[in-house]
Amino acid sequence: MIVASWNDIFGQTEAVSKLKHFVSSGNLNHAYLFIGPQGVGKHTTAKVFASAINCEAKGCGKCSCCVKIINETHPDVFQVVPEGNFITIEQVREIQKEANLKPFEAGFKVYLIDEVEKMTLAAANALLKILEEPPVDVIFILITSNLDGVLPTIISRCCQIYFRSIATEVIIDEIMCRYKIDKDRVELVARVSGGIFGNVVELLNSNRKLKRRESVLYLAEKLKRLDALELVDEGSRLISEVEDFLGELKLKQEAELAEVEEIALSKAHGARLKKRLVEKQKRDRGREEFKAFEDILDFFSSWYRDILIITGCFKNNFLTNIDCEERLRNLSKELSFQGAQRALEIIQETKRILRFNVNKQLALEVMLFKLQEVA
Ligand SMILES: [Zn+2]
Structure with missing residues (x-):
């Protein structure tokens, strides 16, 4: 939109x-x-x-x-x-x-x-x-x-x-009414996206993001049963999905850049527009890459936070991944409340590290290995 x-x-x-x-x-x-x-x-x-x-x-x-x-x-x-x-x-x-x-x-x-x-x-x-x-x-x-x-x-x-924050229920109602989507789907998406209006709409419009979530939750679920090699493979799979996405974005941007030359009023104007657009596109790619990694980490967080809720016997209506309740319940038999807490710390730490210019693949692998250790 x-x-x-x-x-x-x-x-x-x-x-x-x-x-x-x-x-x-x-x-x-x-x-x-x-x-x-x-x-x-x-x-x-x-x-x-x-x-x-x-x-x-x-x-x-x-x-x-x-x-x-x-x-x-x-x-x-x-x-x-x-x-x-x-x-x-x-x-x-x-x-x-x-x-x-x-x-x-x-x-x-x-x-x-x-x-x-x-x-x-x-x-x-x-x-x-x-x-x-x-x-x-x-x-x-x-x-x-x-x-x-x-x-x-x-x-x-x-x-x-x-500007004020908007209650999740209000967002759910508005989106159901605007996009004619059934309540279960909107509710899941609203929970997954932290109840932020723009994110909810983005998630509803983007299969890619929902697929990314599925990959992450699938990996989180089977993490403990993977050997070292498989784990590295899974990490690279997440990374290559992000890279594919950035590649597609770059193609779209190149097309956009070609259009700019057509609308320019003069040569100088065209050069000026082009320079600004190239800068903007570079920023956009950086931002999208950052967001993609943040998504991955947020989806991991949501998984362990749900386990924390289940192992801590909190009310179910705080769960984020309401469509995975059974899988979460099964897994929470293998993980303690403290284990889930530790996992959340590990993810937070990775999030902090990723803000700096580090090797993202390596940071992700290290996180996966650490998450595998928690019990
Ligand atoms: Zn106007």
Whole structure:
């Protein structure tokens, strides 16, 4: 699903009505700060807001301006995300340089700065300087799920917009009604995806992710019976599935890149668009790879958390993998409460390690060997 207009944002009525009011009154601030938990639609809303600011129909979702902004190919709307673990001073200097130039085709240049809490102190101070003397016709949308990490001086310079978390039951109802899918399937998917709306929709639309889950749960179930060689094989199978996916993504991206040349206004414009698109594509691949590994680890976690629930005699309605209850019950005879706890620690540790530039295959294998040891 491509979310493209106000109507596609779910469960954030208050934030949306405030933002719409800014657009309709024409009374725009130089800087906004979107605050709220991860996965509730802040980034999507930021894109829709950026299109509403620039679209003649105030965010129709269909015109070329809206489409370009949503697809992140608009020459005047910039995405800034952490490079590695931080947003650096160089990135902010780049903004400083660009922001003073006139917009290419839009009324306003817009900068979406994601995970603004990850700015280095130098970067944050440089951004503060820009916000103190904002360039004309430029709007900043800062996004964070961790307000404690944002400099108070930056917070006070922005118009703050709060996003709230949405109850899983509300998400289930909405999705059943929107997509006409039966309750059991939506409920399973909602549990597996941690009840985050965007993730639920993604999971319903992606067989790949559900298959990935099946592979992981299957492996978790038989882990103890594998010898060392089989275990390494299984680890490589998970990795090669991720690699296949990234390969397909790259092909799609190459096609996208070819299209850009066609829409360019001039040679220079084409080169500029292309450079930005290549950077975005690289980021997207990095993000998708990271997400794929995070999925794998999350599915492992969900399995051991369920075993923890069963061995600890907690209520069944806390189970995530409700479609595997019998398999989980059988396996929980071989694993203790402490064993499941230890397994969860091992997975957490692997998750932490994967944030750094490590050999992912090796990290995964080490995790599998360690998980095999728990009892
Ligand atoms: Zn439009």
